[in-house]
Amino acid sequence: MTHNQSVDVTDGFHLVIDALKANDIDTIFGLVGIPITDLARLAQAEGLRFIGFRHEQNAGNAAAIAGFITQKPGICLTVSAPGFLNGLTALANATTNCFPMILISGSSEREIVDLQQGDYEEMDQLNAAKPYAKAAYRINKAEDIGIGVARAIRAAVSGRPGGVYLDLPAALLAQTIEAGHAQRSLLKVVDPVPRQLPAPDAVQRALALLKGAKKPLILLGKGAAYAQADDDIRAFVERTGIPYLPMSMAKGLLPDTHAQSASAARSFVLAEADVVVLVGARLNWLLAHGKGKTWGKPKQFVQIDISPTEIDSNVPIAAPLIGDIGSCIAALLGGLDAAGITAPDAEWTGAIAERKETNQAKMAALLDKNPAPMNFHSALRAIRDVLKDHPDINLVNEGANTLDYARSIIDQYQPRKRFDSGTWGIMGIGMGYAIGAAVVSGKPVVAVEGDSAFGFSGMELETICRYQLPVTTIVFNNNGVYRGTDVNPTGGADVAPTVFVKNARYDRMIEAFGGVGYNATTPEELTGALQEAIAAGRPALINAVIDETAGTESGRLTNLNPQSAKKNQ
Numbered sequence: 196m197t198h199n200q201s202v203d204v205t206d207g208f209h210l211v212i213d214a215l216k217a218n219d220i221d222t223i224f225g226l227v228g229i230p231i232t233d234l235a236r237l238a239q240a241e242g243l244r245f246i247g248f249r250h251e252q253n254a255g256n257a258a259a260i261a262g263f264i265t266q267k268p269g270i271c272l273t274v275s276a277p278g279f280l281n282g283l284t285a286l287a288n289a290t291t292n293c294f295p296m297i298l299i300s301g302s303s304e305r306e307i308v309d310l311q312q313g314d315y316e317e318m319d320q321l322n323a324a325k326p327y328a329k330a331a332y333r334i335n336k337a338e339d340i341g342i343g344v345a346r347a348i349r350a351a352v353s354g355r356p357g358g359v360y361l362d363l364p365a366a367l368l369a370q371t372i373e374a375g376h377a378q379r380s381l382l383k384v385v386d387p388v389p390r391q392l393p394a395p396d397a398v399q400r401a402l403a404l405l406k407g408a409k410k411p412l413i414l415l416g417k418g419a420a421y422a423q424a425d426d427d428i429r430a431f432v433e434r435t436g437i438p439y440l441p442m443s444m445a446k447g448l449l450p451d452t453h454a455q456s457a458s459a460a461r462s463f464v465l466a467e468a469d470v471v472v473l474v475g476a477r478l479n480w481l482l483a484h485g486k487g488k489t490w491g492k493p494k495q496f497v498q499i500d501i502s503p504t505e506i507d508s509n510v511p512i513a514a515p516l517i518g519d520i521g522s523c524i525a526a527l528l529g530g531l532d533a534a535g536i537t538a539p540d541a542e543w544t545g546a547i548a549e550r551k552e553t554n555q556a557k558m559a560a561l562l563d564k565n566p567a568p569m570n571f572h573s574a575l576r577a578i579r580d581v582l583k584d585h586p587d588i589n590l591v592n593e594g595a596n597t598l599d600y601a602r603s604i605i606d607q608y609q610p611r612k613r614f615d616s617g618t619w620g621i622m623g624i625g626m627g628y629a630i631g632a633a634v635v636s637g638k639p640v641v642a643v644e645g646d647s648a649f650g651f652s653g654m655e656l657e658t659i660c661r662y663q664l665p666v667t668t669i670v671f672n673n674n675g676v677y678r679g680t681d682v683n684p685t686g687g688a689d690v691a692p693t694v695f696v697k698n699a700r701y702d703r704m705i706e707a708f709g710g711v712g713y714n715a716t717t718p719e720e721l722t723g724a725l726q727e728a729i730a731a732g733r734p735a736l737i738n739a740v741i742d743e744t745a746g747t748e749s750g751r752l753t754n755l756n757p758q759s760a761k762k763n764q
């Protein structure tokens with residue numbers, strides 16, 4: 196026996212798994228192929244959960260939403276070049292949304308890639324990832340795997356969370372290393388999400404501004420939901436008595452039925468408020484950049500954010516409060532009494548209540564109608580009423596009109612239960628988010644999808660059925676993008692760019708994989724199907740037949756959709 200044969204060795208494959216496990220990572224979302232097939236196999240053999248997808252973008256989206264829900268980086272594993280690029284879309288989306296995620300991709304041999312000698316799936320993945328990630332690293336030596344994984348984890352979750360790319364060349368995975376040496380190279384990250392306390396003078400400045408406010412407003416963003424400071428946020432809202440508005444993924448931090456919710460008077464409070472407290476919400480396009488007609492009267496902002504460079508991004512911020520939301524809200528709560536902050540004038544809250552009542556009555560009248568075929572409102576009324584009885588259900592929502600209407604019609608009752616198109620306002624997150632949410636929460640998911648939005652990730656129905664996840668997908672089928680009525684003006688054989696196959700039966704797709712399909716043409720059928728699907732806790736798809744003339748182009752984003760002045764000439 197030679198000396199070498201008697202030495203206990205391990206390799207890169209095992210070390211990557213050991214490094215993830217040492218940091219309590221228990222799930223990988225991915226898609227196998229060269230060079231990471233054995234990594235996925237071994238991960239499963241070593242007790243990690245491996246959820247295999249049909250397209251990397253969906254695996255990446257699942258990892259991203261898992262990160263948002265758990266505050267641990269969601270892991271996505273892909274093959275090289277095209278698989279990596281598919282995953283990169285999700286990584287960029289995660290970074291944009293401030294979700295912690297790590298995209299791990301196998302890559303081709305460095306020496307061939309760098310000399311551009313034409314390797315199998317040759318691509319300089321590390322440099323391709325950099326502009327779209329919060330950080331990007333490559334590990335070249337097996338003994339660096341522990342430190343490389345630790346760096347990726349810390350980068351993903353500390354400060355403003357985001358997407359991290361970790362490049363693992365094929366040669367690294369097969370590298371062998373003496374087992375004792377390998378063991379010593381592993382580490383568990385200490386305090387990966389360190390608290391960041393706000394400066395006392397910044398807290399006082401914010402409290403002083405609030406004290407002087409006549410028409411204060413609190414705006415909760417998905418950063419507030421992510422922070423998991425739910426009790427303190429609720430206490431801050433309730434103790435101050437200030438009306439609040441949730442951004443879509445902050446819905447449920449306080450139940451949407453809360454008396455202080457100003458959602459039904461959104462445009463009124465945005466225009467009228469004099470001091471606005473932003474809690475984990477950016478003044479980006481979703482908030483009209485904090486200026487213009489939407490924001491009406493002049494106002495001053497308190498902004499709570501972990502990222503100092505977010506401050507003054509669009510408009511001047513009078514009282515920046517830099518720190519983690521939990522610490523910032525706790526500091527504000529601690530100072531409320533001393534600052535003498537009392538409930539806002541009844542004139543302000545009364546005016547809001549009046550608006551809410553009028554708007555809610557208008558919405559109720561719309562929801563009460565029963566057109567045949569169904570429109571967005573009548574279908575959503577049915578879904579809203581069923582979900583009221585299941586406050587812990589996860590709701591995924593994407594589409595144009597389907598997103599716009601569902602956001603304001605379906606109430607949320609618990610934090611981090613609504614996952615949607617997010618900061619980019621994109622389509623394609625649906626089945627990835629649904630799978631990620633089902634896997635990490637262990638709770639059922641209902642995905643309310645426009646028919647166009649569903650198309651981007653629909654093949655993952657097979658994944659949902661394979662893992663028997665309790666996901667009910669509802670496809671709002673109005674025969675096209677926005678609606679199904681456009682015609683080809685030339686009279687040619689091709690349908691218009693926005694139109695799909697008429698009267699498609701999406702419910703039959705899931706039947707191919709053993710799931711249960713429903714075709715619902717009335718609110719009663721939709722109610723029955725959804726109740727049954729939730730009770731069964733098994734994969735289901737409801738094809739909700741919506742009037743093809745219902746729906747507006749680009750939903751509420753018509754102003755962002757340039758139209759040709761010449762097209763009708």
Ligand code: ADP
Pocket residue numbers: 291292293355356415416417418419421422442443444445474475476477478479481499500501502505518519520521617618
């Ligand atoms: P929304 O789209 O709901 O308005 P955004 O994604 O625009 O929300 O804003 C989220 C903000 O929250 C980001 O600016 C991010 O830096 C911040 N953030 C995320 N997590 C935390 C945290 N734990 N503490 C403080 N700020 C956070």
